[in-house]
Each structure stands twice: as structure tokens, then as C-alpha cells.
Amino acid sequence: MKLEENISLASFTTFKIGGKARYFTRVREVAELEEVALFAQKEKLPLLVLGGGSNVLLPDEGFSGVVVKMDVLGIEFNETKKGTEIVVGAGESWDELVALAAQKELWGLENLSGIPGTVGGTPIQNIGAYGVEVAELIVWVEVFDPKTGSMYRMKKNTCKFGYRDSVFKHKAKHLVVTRACFLLAKKGLPAIEYRDLREYFAKQRSAPQTPSDVRAAVLSIRSKKFPDLTKVGTAGSFFKNPIVSKGIHARLKKRYPDLVSFPAGFGKMKLSLAWIIDHVCDLKGIRVGDAGVSGQQALVLCNFGNATAVDVRALAEKIISSVKEKTGVVVEPEVRLIENSTQ
Ligand SMILES: Cc1cc2nc3c(=O)[nH]c(=O)nc-3n(C[C@H](O)[C@H](O)[C@H](O)COP(=O)(O)OP(=O)(O)OC[C@H]3O[C@@H](n4cnc5c(N)ncnc54)[C@H](O)[C@@H]3O)c2cc1C
Known part of the structure; x- marks a missing residue:
């Protein structure tokens, strides 16, 4: 274990925000965690x-x-009766894994193309995009418990995956994800029911034949929705889209007939918060210091220069209270707001 002291954390985040770590260490081998x-x-x-x-x-x-x-690396492919299982170290780049799977013509991960971060980060909030959630592909998640020093595998059903949610945000938030196993298919069908994808292929007048076709479409769509991380700091969508009852949805739809929403199962509706921020709250272009709402997508908060965490939190608060005041809907952050000395 190599411990460094007083290391600035901003460059280890895509927001480019954060003070120093009292101690900082890179873990390359699972054994180092102990x-x-x-x-x-x-x-x-x-x-x-x-x-x-x-x-x-x-x-x-x-x-x-x-x-x-x-920084735990490693990618292992295993053929099973159910399909191809990939066991991946937590420190591997998620998008490089997706690219590799697409290159090998394995179906499953392609809709989740272009999401930054590591493999170990994906089960934490059950990443999702374009109609697919990573929970659908996960077989098990291997974890290390720093309290007991034990390491074990958690099957998918014990991870309690939900919309941008899992047990790792609650009861199991002290666990460290070391590896994860995903089940992919050699023969698959493209999942392009999501509106943006449907429209993309309709415009192309072609149907996707391979996972790489879907990946290319997703990357193209995403390039217009998210800022360039080399130029602007951001953590992507800052908020979750609110899920409300059909009754609340009907009331809002009456008041705002153009409200964008999607069925969310169990008789609930998911509201497009970006639409609400743009059309109901009229918060386009709002800023607090150098923190502001992205011009490409209102859910995305950006660091346009030297924004601080205080600026971003104040901006988020403004948005949350405006949405509450105008619609009565409670908005939750998707981004993990880390407090000093706690998790
Ligand atoms: C431009 C942009 C676009 C994005 N688009 C999407 C999207 O479409 N869909 C989506 O769901 N998300 C999206 N995100 C959010 C983010 O990329 C994902 O949530 C990603 O999986 C986070 O992984 P990470 O390794 O960066 O985690 P981090 O940001 O490093 O950590 C996030 C949380 O997970 C914990 N954590 C990380 N690794 C581990 C581990 N190994 N063990 C235990 N806890 C861990 C951290 O403590 C923290 O609480 C986007 C972000 C950006 C910047």
C-alpha cells in the first residue's frame, strides 16, 4: 500500500471540483484493500x-x-450455457469494456455506450441509458467489506437494483466493489425502442445489425446531449427524473399539456425533469458563480470555469426549490454529494 498525503482530488473527478484528501491510495490488487x-x-x-x-x-x-x-484491472471471458460471462475488475474503464464487447459482437452493453467512469461504479447507481439498465446484465458483484475484512459475491437479486439505485447506496454503502460479472449474448436483438434511438435509425433508413451499430448511434446521440468533458466539468445528469403517481401526472399534464413523461411501471410515471426545468421553471442559462445549467440538457449541471462545490450545491438547491414551488414535485440528486469525513 502506497499512501500519499494531501492530494488534490479535483482532477480525479469529471466535475473538476474538490479539495484535498488527507490520505490517498491507489488499489491495484484486491489484497491491498485489507x-x-x-x-x-x-x-x-x-x-x-x-x-x-x-x-x-x-x-x-x-x-x-x-x-x-x-485501479483493479482484468477482463475474463467465460462461455456458459446461458451466454458469455465477462468478469471485470472494478477499475476497468466502463466505456472501453462496452467497446470491447461490441467489437466481439456480444449483445447487451451497447445501449450503455459513452458513460464515463469505471466498471465498479456501475452497480452503485445501476447506470442506465436508452432503455437499458446495467442490472439487466449483472450476474454478481464481488465486494470487500472493510469492517470485517471479508470478500464475497453478491448475486444480482441481493443488490436491490432500482432506478439509479441499489443496496450500495444504502445498507451496503460501506462495501467496496472489487469485480463484477456480466452476462452477454452472442445472438441478440437491438433494443432500440427508446425514442431517440428509434428516430436515429428511422432517419438513417436502416436497421442496426450489430452491437457496434447501436453503439455508434448511442455515441452520436450522446455527443449532442452532454458537454465535452475535456472542456467543461460535469457529472452528467445531476438529478433523477422524478417518478410520480398517475394522479399527480394527470394533474400536471392538465396544467402543462406538453409535459414529457414515460410509463415507469407499477402504475407510476417518470417525468422529464429537463422539460420541467426548461419549460415550467424557465431556468435556462441560470448560474451561481461558474456553476450553471448546460445549454444542451437542463438536467446536466456544469462547472464552466472555477465553480466550487458550494456553487453547484446552491444552483442545485435553486432548481429543486423552483420545481417544488411550481409543480409540487420533489427532486432528488442523482450525483453522490460527498460530505467531508462521511460517505
Ligand atoms: C458526461 C456524463 C454522462 C453520464 N451519463 C450517464 C448515463 O447516461 N447514465 C448513468 O446512469 N450515469 C451517467 N453518468 C454518471 C456516471 O458516469 C456513472 O454513474 C458511473 O457509473 C460512475 O462511475 P465512477 O467510476 O465514475 O464512480 P465515481 O463517480 O467514482 O463514484 C460514484 C459513487 O460510487 C462509489 N464507488 C465508485 N466505485 C466504487 C467501488 N468500486 N466500490 C464501491 N463504491 C464505489 C463512490 O464512492 C461514489 O459514491 C454520466 C456522467 C457524466 C460525467
Whole structure:
């Protein structure tokens, strides 16, 4: 274990925001986690696990515990009766994995193309895009428990996956994901029911034949929706789309006939928060310091220069209270708002 001290965390996040870590270490071998956990326990310091830092807002004052950057690598393909299983280290780049699967003509991950971050970060909020959630592909998640030093596999059904949610955000938030196993199919059908994808292929006057065709479409659509991470700091969609009862949906639809929404199962409706922010709250272009709403998509908050976590939180609060005031709907952040010394 190589411990570094007072390391600036901003460059380890896509928001480019965050103070210094009291201690910082890169974990390349799963066995190193035990050493890190023992050190943190001995020093009575909290742990913060970072993957690609693409779904976190770190505090300006930094983190006065131990930040563990997960760099555990490795990709293994196993043929099974059910399909091709891929066992992947938590530190692998998610999008490189998706590209590799598409290149091998394996179906399943292609709709999740272009999402930044690591493989270990994907089960935490059950990443989803263009009609697919990673939970659909996960077989098991291997975890390390820093409290007990034990390592074990959690089957998909024990991960309690939901909309941008899992047990790793609640009861199991202290666990460190070390590897995950995904089941992919050699023969598959493109999942292009999602409106943007349907429209893309209708415009092309062609149907996708391979996972790479779908990947190319998703990457093209995403390039117009998300800012260029090399130029602007962001953690993608800052908020979850609210899920409401059919009654609330009907009331809002009466007031705002153009309201964009989707069935969310169990008699509920998912509202397009981007539409509400743009058309009901009229918050286009709103800024707090250098933090602002993206011109490409209102769900995306950006660091346009030297924004602080305080700026981003204040901007988010403005949006949350405006939506509540205008629609009565409660908005939750999708991005993990990290507090100093806690998780
Ligand atoms: C431009 C952009 C577009 C995006 N688009 C999407 C999208 O379409 N769909 C979507 O769902 N998300 C999207 N995201 C959000 C983000 O990319 C995903 O949530 C990603 O999976 C986060 O992975 P990460 O490795 O960066 O996690 P981090 O940001 O490093 O961490 C996120 C949380 O997970 C925890 N964590 C990370 N790794 C581990 C681990 N190994 N073990 C235990 N805990 C861990 C952290 O402690 C933290 O609480 C987008 C983000 C950006 C910047």
C-alpha cells in the first residue's frame, strides 16, 4: 500500500471540483484493500472509494479520511450455457469494456455506450441509458467489506437494483466493489425502442445489425446531449427524473399539456425533469458563480470555469426549490454529494 498525503482530488473527478484528501491510495490488487482498511480502522478514519469520479460532487474542503482510487484491472471471458460471462475488475474503464464487447459482437452493453467512469461504479447507481439498465446484465458483484475484512459475491437479486439505485447506496454503502460479472449474448436483438434511438435509425433508413451499430448511434446521440468533458466539468445528469403517481401526472399534464413523461411501471410515471426545468421553471442559462445549467440538457449541471462545490450545491438547491414551488414535485440528486469525513 502506497499512501500519499494531501492530494488534490479535483482532477480525479469529471466535475473538476474538490479539495484535498488527507490520505490517498491507489488499489491495484484486491489484497491491498485489507491493508488500507486496517490502516483506516487503526487511525479511526473514514474511507471514500473513487472510481472515475464521474458521479460525485466532492466537498471544497476535501476529505479528511482515506480516499481509495480503485485501479483493479482484468477482463475474463467465460462461455456458459446461458451466454458469455465477462468478469471485470472494478477499475476497468466502463466505456472501453462496452467497446470491447461490441467489437466481439456480444449483445447487451451497447445501449450503455459513452458513460464515463469505471466498471465498479456501475452497480452503485445501476447506470442506465436508452432503455437499458446495467442490472439487466449483472450476474454478481464481488465486494470487500472493510469492517470485517471479508470478500464475497453478491448475486444480482441481493443488490436491490432500482432506478439509479441499489443496496450500495444504502445498507451496503460501506462495501467496496472489487469485480463484477456480466452476462452477454452472442445472438441478440437491438433494443432500440427508446425514442431517440428509434428516430436515429428511422432517419438513417436502416436497421442496426450489430452491437457496434447501436453503439455508434448511442455515441452520436450522446455527443449532442452532454458537454465535452475535456472542456467543461460535469457529472452528467445531476438529478433523477422524478417518478410520480398517475394522479399527480394527470394533474400536471392538465396544467402543462406538453409535459414529457414515460410509463415507469407499477402504475407510476417518470417525468422529464429537463422539460420541467426548461419549460415550467424557465431556468435556462441560470448560474451561481461558474456553476450553471448546460445549454444542451437542463438536467446536466456544469462547472464552466472555477465553480466550487458550494456553487453547484446552491444552483442545485435553486432548481429543486423552483420545481417544488411550481409543480409540487420533489427532486432528488442523482450525483453522490460527498460530505467531508462521511460517505
Ligand atoms: C458526461 C456524463 C454522462 C453520464 N451519463 C450517464 C448515463 O447516461 N447514465 C448513468 O446512469 N450515469 C451517467 N453518468 C454518471 C456516471 O458516469 C456513472 O454513474 C458511473 O457509473 C460512475 O462511475 P465512477 O467510476 O465514475 O464512480 P465515481 O463517480 O467514482 O463514484 C460514484 C459513487 O460510487 C462509489 N464507488 C465508485 N466505485 C466504487 C467501488 N468500486 N466500490 C464501491 N463504491 C464505489 C463512490 O464512492 C461514489 O459514491 C454520466 C456522467 C457524466 C460525467
